[in-house]
Amino acid sequence: xxxxxxxxxxxxxxxxxxxxxxxxxxxxxxxxxxxxxxxxxxxxxxxxxxxxxxxxxxxxxxxxxxxxxxxxxxxxxxxxxxxxxxxxxxxxxxxxxxxxxxxxxxxxxxxxxxxxxxxxxxxxxxxxxxxxxxxxxxxxxxxxxxxxxxxxxxxxxxxxxxxxxxxxxxxxxxxxxxxxxxxxxxxxxxxxxxxxxxxxxxxxxxxxxxxxxxxxxxxxxxxxxxxxxxxxxxxxxxxxxxxxxxxxxxxxxxxxxxxxxxxxxxxxxxxxxxxxxxxxxxxxxxxxxxxxxxxxxxxxxxxxxxxxxxxxxxxxxxxxxxxxxxxxxxxxxxxxxxxxxxxxxxxxxxxxxxxxxxxxxxxxxxxxxxxxxxxxxxxxxxxxxxxxxxxxxxxxxxxxxxxxxxxxxxxxxxxxxxxxxxxxxxxxxxxxxxxx
Numbered sequence: 001x002x003x004x005x006x007x008x009x010x011x012x013x014x015x016x017x018x019x020x021x022x023x024x025x026x027x028x029x030x031x032x033x034x035x036x037x038x039x040x041x042x043x044x045x046x047x048x049x050x051x052x053x054x055x056x057x058x059x060x061x062x063x064x065x066x067x068x069x070x071x072x073x074x075x076x077x078x079x080x081x082x083x084x085x086x087x088x089x090x091x092x093x094x095x096x097x098x099x100x101x102x103x104x105x106x107x108x109x110x111x112x113x114x115x116x117x118x119x120x121x122x123x124x125x126x127x128x129x130x131x132x133x134x135x136x137x138x139x140x141x142x143x144x145x146x147x148x149x150x151x152x153x154x155x156x157x158x159x160x161x162x163x164x165x166x167x168x169x170x171x172x173x174x175x176x177x178x179x180x181x182x183x184x185x186x187x188x189x190x191x192x193x194x195x196x197x198x199x200x201x202x203x204x205x206x207x208x209x210x211x212x213x214x215x216x217x218x219x220x221x222x223x224x225x226x227x228x229x230x231x232x233x234x235x236x237x238x239x240x241x242x243x244x245x246x247x248x249x250x251x252x253x254x255x256x257x258x259x260x261x262x263x264x265x266x267x268x269x270x271x272x273x274x275x276x277x278x279x280x281x282x283x284x285x286x287x288x289x290x291x292x293x294x295x296x297x298x299x300x301x302x303x304x305x306x307x308x309x310x311x312x313x314x315x316x317x318x319x320x321x322x323x324x325x326x327x328x329x330x331x332x333x334x335x336x337x338x339x340x341x342x343x344x345x346x347x348x349x350x351x352x353x354x355x356x357x358x359x360x361x362x363x364x365x366x367x368x369x370x371x372x373x374x375x376x377x378x379x380x381x382x383x384x385x386x387x388x389x390x391x392x393x394x395x396x397x398x399x400x401x402x403x404x405x406x407x408x409x410x411x412x413x414x415x416x417x418x419x420x421x422x423x424x425x426x427x428x429x430x431x432x433x434x435x436x
Contacts (some may be wrong), residue, residue, distance in 0.1 A: 023179035040112035095190030098105030099219030100171030130159025165399035170222035248296035363423035
């Protein structure tokens with residue numbers, strides 16, 4: 001009975017959005033500030049962070065967290081930001097520490113330098129032409145979510161860079177959550193752990209993340225897409241690295257061995273039915289995405305993706321078979337093959353804690369949105385964190401068209417995500433997840 005009274009009390013004092021005192025800075029304003037800071041990561045640097053410029057945002061966030069009353073704020077040597085928001089639950093009521101994480105970096109494939117955000121106020125519908133490059137057009141036909149945002153403010157870059165909504169929207173939303181809780185102490189919540197990581201786009205930061213120091217029992221990444229989207233499943237992923245060693249020299253018969261032909265032969269053997277551009281839904285793929293071709297040696301990187309580990313094993317077996325076929329055709333070329341596990345589908349671990357998803361869906365509904373549970377055809381930091389023992393599904397940010405110059409978000413997308421997060425910490429405090 002005492003627990004029921006406490007729960008009813010907590011529900012009663014949690015205000016609806018209209019009754020909340022506003023944060024010291026709006027989520028849109030924060031977002032516009034953060035996207036102007038260049039935090040683009042880089043492939044194959046062998047260090048975390050892969051680019052030192054990511055420290056600029058991590059140090060700024062640490063300062064802002066301290067100003068909002070967060071505790072245990074620190075930035076480590078990897079540009080990872082850690083902080084705690086102390087809980088304020090009544091005596092005798094406890095909740096496990098809940099974590100929220102987003103990533104600092106933007107994708108390497110599109111420039112993140114000198115981002116100029118553009119607010120298209122009072123969107124009237126139709127296509128959006130980006131002013132810095134009129135060939136870049138966000139077409140309404142390709143972006144059906146725009147149809148529900150007529151009258152809203154749409155945020156884009158100017159068409160010459162990506163926007164950085166992936167994942168500075170998540171960063172701004174978590175920071176605004178902290179801000180709101182600081183200005184509304186009547187919103188009762190357990191202790192929150194806050195984490196901002198570099199290099200999500202290129203991998204590596206989770207491996208050096210201080211899980212014990214972070215101190216959360218459960219967590220969410222705020223790194224998803226359109227409003228209402230909740231992800232409890234990701235691809236499992238491996239990378240494959242192939243080398244084709246020939247023999248350079250004078251172009252003389254019997255002396256020159258051109259590795260380029262072997263590499264091209266191998267690539268051409270990948271079946272169209274398993275290529276990334278030809279699959280969807282729950283289908284996995286093989287995707288050669290970068291390489292270097294020279295006579296003496298050619299290299300190739302491939303992404304291997306499937307929702308099951310068996311699917312990855314089948315893909316690896318196929319690659320080895322294709323490699324053997326190429327080797328038989330080009331016996332003078334030495335072919336090397338190396339494969340590495342990157343992350344695994346979080347689904348199996350998350351099924352032990354169904355309330356993580358139930359609460360996320362309930363919080364989404366309380367924010368006036370319809371939740372949509374779906375797998376990610378990709379991965380998040382939460383994939384590896386879940387496999388390291390911290391169950392971490394992914395939540396929406398309102399963003400669209402990530403990793404492109406057509407990336408966009410909206411005022412409503414940002415604000416509704418914050419509202420959902422406020423609802424979520426309240427639900428988590430009164431009914432924490434337990435193993436099923």
